[in-house]
Amino acid sequence: MLAEALGLSVERARRLLEGRASRVLRYHGLTYIVLRRDVGEHYEGTSVVLTRSGAVRVIEGYPHIRRILLLGRAVPRHFIDEVVVEEKMDGHNVRVARIEGEVYAFTRGGYICPYTTARMRRKYGRALERAFEALGEEAVIAGEVVGLENPYTRYYYPEAPEWDYFVFDIFTRGLEPLPVAERRRLAEEAGLRNVPQLGVFLKDDWREILEATRGLEELGREGVVLKDPEYRVEPLKYTTSYTNVHDIELGMRYPFDEGRTFIFPRVLRQIFKAIEEGWDEDRLRAEAERLGAALLEPAIEAVRTLARGEPLAEEFTLTFASMEELEEFTAYSAGMGVPLSVVSIEAGEGYVRARFLKHKKSEEELRKILRTGISPLD
Ligand code: ATP
Ligand code: MG
Numbered sequence: 001m002l003a004e005a006l007g008l009s010v011e012r013a014r015r016l017l018e019g020r021a022s023r024v025l026r027y028h029g030l031t032y033i034v035l036r037r038d039v040g041e042h043y044e045g046t047s048v049v050l051t052r053s054g055a056v057r058v059i060e061g062y063p064h065i066r067r068i069l070l071l072g073r074a075v076p077r078h079f080i081d082e083v084v085v086e087e088k089m090d091g092h093n094v095r096v097a098r099i100e101g102e103v104y105a106f107t108r109g110g111y112i113c114p115y116t117t118a119r120m121r122r123k124y125g126r127a128l129e130r131a132f133e134a135l136g137e138e139a140v141i142a143g144e145v146v147g148l149e150n151p152y153t154r155y156y157y158p159e160a161p162e163w164d165y166f167v168f169d170i171f172t173r174g175l176e177p178l179p180v181a182e183r184r185r186l187a188e189e190a191g192l193r194n195v196p197q198l199g200v201f202l203k204d205d206w207r208e209i210l211e212a213t214r215g216l217e218e219l220g221r222e223g224v225v226l227k228d229p230e231y232r233v234e235p236l237k238y239t240t241s242y243t244n245v246h247d248i249e250l251g252m253r254y255p256f257d258e259g260r261t262f263i264f265p266r267v268l269r270q271i272f273k274a275i276e277e278g279w280d281e282d283r284l285r286a287e288a289e290r291l292g293a294a295l296l297e298p299a300i301e302a303v304r305t306l307a308r309g310e311p312l313a314e315e316f317t318l319t320f321a322s323m324e325e326l327e328e329f330t331a332y333s334a335g336m337g338v339p340l341s342v343v344s345i346e347a348g349e350g351y352v353r354a355r356f357l358k359h360k361k362s363e364e365e366l367r368k369i370l371r372t373g374i375s376p377l378d
Contacts, residue, residue: 002033005048005056008040025335027112030099034110035061045110051100059097059106060175062142065225068238069272071206075226078233079203083226084180085212087196088237089166090222091146092153096120097139098132107152111336115318115329116145119163122321127191134186135172141187142169144195149318151333151340151356155222162319166195168225179230198224210276217242241287244269249294253302254312256362263295306366314358315343319351326352 003013016022021037035046043061050056068074075083093108094116103125105116120128132139148154149163160166167187170178178186184194198212213224223239244266251258270291274284302312320326326345333340339359346353365376 001050001056002048005058006040006042006046025111027104027114027117028102030104030112032112036109045106045108047106047110047112049097049099053100055100057097057099058174059095059110059140060171061110062093062095062108062169063175063234065235065237067269068226068236069269070276071210071238072276074236075206075209076203078236079226079228080232081203082229083201083203083209084229085198085201085209085224085226086168086180087198087216087221088223088225088239089144089146089157089168089195090153090155090243091144091166092150094120094143094145094165096128096141096143098128098137103128103132113151114325114332115151115320118321118325119319120165123163124165124192131170131186131190131192134190135170138173140171141167141192142171143167143192148316151316151318151329151338151358154316164193166193168195177231180227181229200229213238213240216240220246239269241270241273244273245287245290245294248291249298252295252298254314254360254362255299255302256365257360259299259362267291302362303366303370306363307370311357312360312363312366314360315355316358317353317355319353321351323347323352326354 002008002017003010006013008016016039017024017033021035021039023034023036025032025034029052030049032047032049035042035044035048037044039046042058043063045061047059048056049059094113095106096103097106098104103117103121104112105120107113107116128141131141144166145163146155146157146166147160147163148156157164167183170183170186172178177183184197187194201208201212209224209226216223217240220242221240222243223237225235225237227235248262248266251262253259270287273279274287279287306312318329320329326342330340330342341357341359342354343357344355368376
């Protein structure tokens with residue numbers, strides 16, 4: 001069934017199933033196979049779902065979006081005429097599919113997350129039903145889950161402080177997207193939220209696009225995704241200086257986890273910001289100081305935290321409808337190899353709130369340095 005679903009030879013499908021490039025999982029009576037790499041035409045994060053009735057559904061992995069470093073070079077070359085500028089919200093990517101009457105939330109990696117699925121059904125069950133009614137069962141809705149109550153990426157958004165979902169793509173089948181305007185109308189009519197749209201620009205007016213990102217810069221928001229109104233060419237992303245540096249700052253709280261991989265790509269983005277925006281001496285000084293602080297301060301604070309004998313771990317709170325739901329999520333995380341511990345539970349009328357600690361590799365690495373005084377790098 002895998003060979004047929006993905007358009008592979010039987011032999012290739014067998015090797016895929018046996019190897020580490022795929023994983024087989026179960027969720028509420030569904031069996032699904034996750035692709036952990038690109039396979040043939042299918043992106044990493046693709047899920048092949050075997051439904052209860054024996055039908056097969058392929059939920060395609062969400063495509064990678066290439067990044068702009070110089071708007072003035074990239075935008076007039078890449079786009080055809082008009083460019084829709086949508087906000088790039090910083091949370092985690094979730095594709096929603098309806099399978100035999102129930103909606104499921106797939107993570108970027110292609111896993112059905114029990115927590116996200118449960119919250120999605122509670123908040124948007126009816127709206128999603130309306131959307132799939134209009135779109136048909138083959139459709140996949142893609143969007144960003146943002147807010148502080150998720151196990152993956154937490155940024156505070158005033159319009160979504162805890163948990164919400166903002167649609168940015170609708171695929172009618174496979175990876176065939178609805179035009180931007182149609183998608184936005186359909187989502188809204190169904191009662192779903194769209195990512196904010198900053199405007200529609202002519203590709204040669206890239207300076208106006210740069211101008212439009214200034215507001216986001218001041219609000220400390222991530223950036224934009226630029227799209228052809230009909231997806232005739234692929235979308236491109238562009239982030240604010242604020243985010244480039246702020247991500248380094250957050251990442252360096254855990255230098256051996258996010259820290260080391262975050263640095264170079266973000267420094268590169270800042271270098272080309274300076275070129276495109278023509279930073280003067282004062283701006284350059286200010287940015288250099290901001291970047292230096294982002295690199296050093298959180299990491300030094302992390303080492304001091306450990307030296308005081310305190311743990312170095314990510315902390316977050318999730319809200320469940322019941323203890324069973326909480327247990328299902330912790331079992332799922334353990335299965336994913338993510339070490340989570342529950343530090344406290346508050347149960348009330350129809351809800352269970354749990355505080356989690358997520359263990360970080362940096363803790364061991366930094367402790368070892370404090371103990372031995374020797375560098376693990378060189
Ligand atoms: P990749 O670069 O492979 O897409 P990534 O997670 O590193 O992976 P990001 O830099 O976060 O990528 O940018 C792409 C992601 O941005 C998308 O996968 C999606 O989750 C998110 N996103 C937020 N807002 C939008 C939007 N308006 N349109 C498209 N994607 C958006
Ligand atoms: Mg992201």
